[in-house]
Amino acid sequence: xxxxxxxxxxxxxxxxxxxxxxxxxxxxxxxxxxxxxxxxxxxxxxxxxxxxxxxxxxxxxxxxxxxxxxxxxxxxxxxxxxxxxxxxxxxxxxxxxxxxxxxxxxxxxx
Amino acid sequence: xxxxxxxxxxxxxxxxxxxxxxxxxxxxxxxxxxxxxxxxxxxxxxxxxxxxxxxxxxxxxxxxxxxxxxxxxxxxxxxxxxxxxxxxxxxxxxxxxxxxxxxxxxxxxxxxxxx
Numbered sequence: 001x002x003x004x005x006x007x008x009x010x011x012x013x014x015x016x017x018x019x020x021x022x023x024x025x026x027x028x029x030x031x032x033x034x035x036x037x038x039x040x041x042x043x044x045x046x047x048x049x050x051x052x053x054x055x056x057x058x059x060x061x062x063x064x065x066x067x068x069x070x071x072x073x074x075x076x077x078x079x080x081x082x083x084x085x086x087x088x089x090x091x092x093x094x095x096x097x098x099x100x101x102x103x104x105x106x107x108x109x110x
Numbered sequence: 111x112x113x114x115x116x117x118x119x120x121x122x123x124x125x126x127x128x129x130x131x132x133x134x135x136x137x138x139x140x141x142x143x144x145x146x147x148x149x150x151x152x153x154x155x156x157x158x159x160x161x162x163x164x165x166x167x168x169x170x171x172x173x174x175x176x177x178x179x180x181x182x183x184x185x186x187x188x189x190x191x192x193x194x195x196x197x198x199x200x201x202x203x204x205x206x207x208x209x210x211x212x213x214x215x216x217x218x219x220x221x222x223x224x225x
Contacts, residue, residue: 032211043114043201043216044153087153096166097143098214100153 004088009105012078020073020104022088027068030093035062035073037084038103044087047073083108112136114217116202122223123192131187131220135204142185143205143214144177148198156200159185160207192224 005023012018024033035047048055048062050071055062061074075082087103115134123129135142144156155169159179170176174193179185189196199221203214 038153041218043203043219044214045216046213049211049213096141096158096160097155097169098145099155100145102152 004090004101006086006088006101006104008102009107011107011109013109014080015077018075018078018082018106018108020075020086020088020106021070022072023070024088024090025069027090028092031090032093033062033064033068033071034089034091034098035060036087036089036098036100037082038087039081039084044100047086049091078106078108080108080110082106114202114204114215116200116217116220118220119218120221120223122225124225125194126191128188128190129192129222131189131200131222133185133187133202133204133217135183135185135202136215137183138206139204139215140182140207141205141212141214142179143203144185144187145201145203146198147201147219151198153201156187189222192222194224197222197224 032049032051034049036044037047038044048057048060050062050064063072085103085105087100089098117132140161142159145153147153157177158166174190177187199219201216201219203216205212205214
């Protein structure tokens with residue numbers, strides 16, 4: 001499984017945008033970039049995924065570098081409820097399991 | 111609608127005992143996954159079921175661990191002769207079908223403590 005690198009922790013303020021980086025320099029052409037997050041005492045929840053183009057949904061945006069060796073999850077206006085561990089995961093086409101790294105622990109200050 | 115449910119939410123057992131953990135996936139979801147999350151190892155895959163296909167057991171850490179899925183719905187993860195290193199949160203997830211594009215919906219987990 002291709003490896004991802006994320007900062008261990010980040011901090012932001014409520015109602016401000018948050019940019020969570022992920023490096024994946026060994027990504028292959030068939031790897032999809034998935035993001036999940038895990039709120040305290042809960043199971044992980046899906047956030048967004050993409051292949052080459054930037055993606056938007058109701059939760060977040062995913063910006064993918066042109067060479068696909070890095071990506072950024074963007075929370076446009078953070079709330080206290082967004083405090084969680086965010087996992088960037090590469091998932092090969094056809095792969096079933098998710099391979100979680102250590103993720104980024106995001107703290108939101110009121 | 112109802113999400114993935116798991117029972118019990120907490121289980122405390124003595125070393126050497128067998129335990130069974132249950133997962134009820136979202137109705138109609140054909141793919142079911144078990145993961146565990148421990149302080150030392152993070153979140154790791156255990157086993158995956160898809161319809162009537164043979165399960166992918168590649169993540170099971172030892173032959174003390176087994177799982178079954180009856181009738182394509184409910185799944186049970188069994189740990190025999192539990193050890194202290196089995197203490198972890200066991201998470202179940204389901205997906206409408208297998209595939210890279212399909213998100214996995216996770217349950218709240220079962221916290222297992224082996225004394």
